[in-house]
Amino acid sequence: MRFDAAGLRKEFPILSREFDGKRLVYLDNPATTQKPRAVIDAVSRFYEHSNANVHRGAYRLAEESTAAYEGAREKVRGFLNAASVEEIIFTRGATESINLVAYAWGRKHVAEGDEIVLTEMEHHSNLVPWQLLAQEKKAVLRFVPVENDGTIDVTRAAALITPRTRLVSMTQVSNVLGTINPVRRIAELARERGALLLVDGAQSVPHMAVDVRDIGCDFFVLSGHKMLAPTGIGALYVRKAVLETMPPFHGGGDMIRQVFLDHATWNDLPWKFEAGTPNFADAVGLAAAIDFLSAVGLDALQEHERALTGYAIGRLGEMAGVTLYGPRDVALRGGVVSFNVEGVHPHDLATILDRESAVAIRAGHHCAQPLMKRLNVAATARAGFYLYNVEEDIDRLVEGIHKAEEIFKT
Numbered sequence: 001m002r003f004d005a006a007g008l009r010k011e012f013p014i015l016s017r018e019f020d021g022k023r024l025v026y027l028d029n030p031a032t033t034q035k036p037r038a039v040i041d042a043v044s045r046f047y048e049h050s051n052a053n054v055h056r057g058a059y060r061l062a063e064e065s066t067a068a069y070e071g072a073r074e075k076v077r078g079f080l081n082a083a084s085v086e087e088i089i090f091t092r093g094a095t096e097s098i099n100l101v102a103y104a105w106g107r108k109h110v111a112e113g114d115e116i117v118l119t120e121m122e123h124h125s126n127l128v129p130w131q132l133l134a135q136e137k138k139a140v141l142r143f144v145p146v147e148n149d150g151t152i153d154v155t156r157a158a159a160l161i162t163p164r165t166r167l168v169s170m171t172q173v174s175n176v177l178g179t180i181n182p183v184r185r186i187a188e189l190a191r192e193r194g195a196l197l198l199v200d201g202a203q204s205v206p207h208m209a210v211d212v213r214d215i216g217c218d219f220f221v222l223s224g225h226k227m228l229a230p231t232g233i234g235a236l237y238v239r240k241a242v243l244e245t246m247p248p249f250h251g252g253g254d255m256i257r258q259v260f261l262d263h264a265t266w267n268d269l270p271w272k273f274e275a276g277t278p279n280f281a282d283a284v285g286l287a288a289a290i291d292f293l294s295a296v297g298l299d300a301l302q303e304h305e306r307a308l309t310g311y312a313i314g315r316l317g318e319m320a321g322v323t324l325y326g327p328r329d330v331a332l333r334g335g336v337v338s339f340n341v342e343g344v345h346p347h348d349l350a351t352i353l354d355r356e357s358a359v360a361i362r363a364g365h366h367c368a369q370p371l372m373k374r375l376n377v378a379a380t381a382r383a384g385f386y387l388y389n390v391e392e393d394i395d396r397l398v399e400g401i402h403k404a405e406e407i408f409k410t
């Protein structure tokens with residue numbers, strides 16, 4: 001059956017917007033995705049019908065909101081195929097999830113001289129928390145290099161993961177290059193050497209089927225807003241045996257069992273790691289987003305994005321002034337395409353694409369400055385595809401690039 005992206009687009013109210021009479025072409029999906037009516041309605045319905053603080057009230061409305069919140073946790077568990085809901089912690093997003101691990105796990109398990117292995121393609125969210133930890137503990141950061149084709153070489157990664165390595169932390173899909181990293185193989189290597197693996201799934205789980213047990217990772221992080229859900233809600237998966245060794249992250253209400261003036265004891269998992277009133281309304285939105293994605297089908301979605309990526313690489317690759325980054329083989333990448341246009345700064349390109357063609361892309365360093373250095377550029381333009389994008393969107397992008405080239409020639 002053909003993937004009905006045009007039909008799906010009708011479910012997204014914002015995508016009917018026009019600028020200067022032109023239909024909005026939204027290609028900034030790696031930054032955040034648009035929201036279907038089903039998600040918007042689920043959050044509105046929750047506020048209109050079921051809103052009450054969770055885990056506290058003895059009344060029926062609070063029981064209902066608690067059931068909705070814990071139901072959302074079960075949805076996330078099922079989506080990632082985690083073994084238990086105890087392993088799913090709600091956070092504000094991928095950034096907070098990684099900081100939680102760096103703080104609660106890292107400060108307990110990383111000591112002077114220990115090593116943490118990252119890659120050169122990490123988002124700042126999966127780099128700066130480890131720099132902070134390494135500075136505090138006098139630990140050492142090591143980096144798997146990015147090869148010229150935008151991939152990482154497993155042999156080179158294997159050489160960097162040693163008995164001194166406490167943690168390997170890497171993105172499953174690069175937000176710049178689109179590269180899909182071989183996280184399953186890396187998990188095996190880490191395990192053999194007694195290290196743990198954190199997988200940054202911010203750019204993978206919205207676009208492809210993910211199974212944390214099949215990957216064999218110890219930590220997995222995601223951001224709801226990159227997968228059709230509201231902003232401010234995300235999740236952290238931690239394998240239970242690891243989670244049981246971790247002290248709390250934040251202190252406050254809900255994460256405690258008993259509190260005395262001079263000390264406290266902790267709530268059961270996963271609530272020990274969710275201090276304060278959680279973002280339960282947006283967790284309900286995340287559950288609706290998971291239902292939407294599951295109905296679309298992750299394999300079909302990945303196939304659709306792969307076809308769009310192949311088409312985009314083909315069309316952009318024909319343009320004399322365009323440099324493309326990342327693997328040329330679409331089987332090795334997700335639906336993110338970064339590029340530069342000779343003689344046009346990416347920021348100017350993004351502005352012209354918007355003003356002339358109503359095409360929204362991101363330009364800049366994409367929160368991956370070390371990767372920009374590796375690519376020897378200050379910035380790139382980036383288009384990222386999702387379930388509502390069609391080939392015509394890429395045609396509009398290409399036309400817009402031609403216009404920008406003309407403007408800069410004169």
Ligand code: C6P
Binds near residue numbers: 092175
């Ligand atoms: N990348 C982009 O335009 P937050 O901001 O916490 O939801 O996600 C952080 C994050 C972590 N890892 C990867 C691989 C990411 O791509 C991102 C967010 C966006 O590329 C915003 S900078």
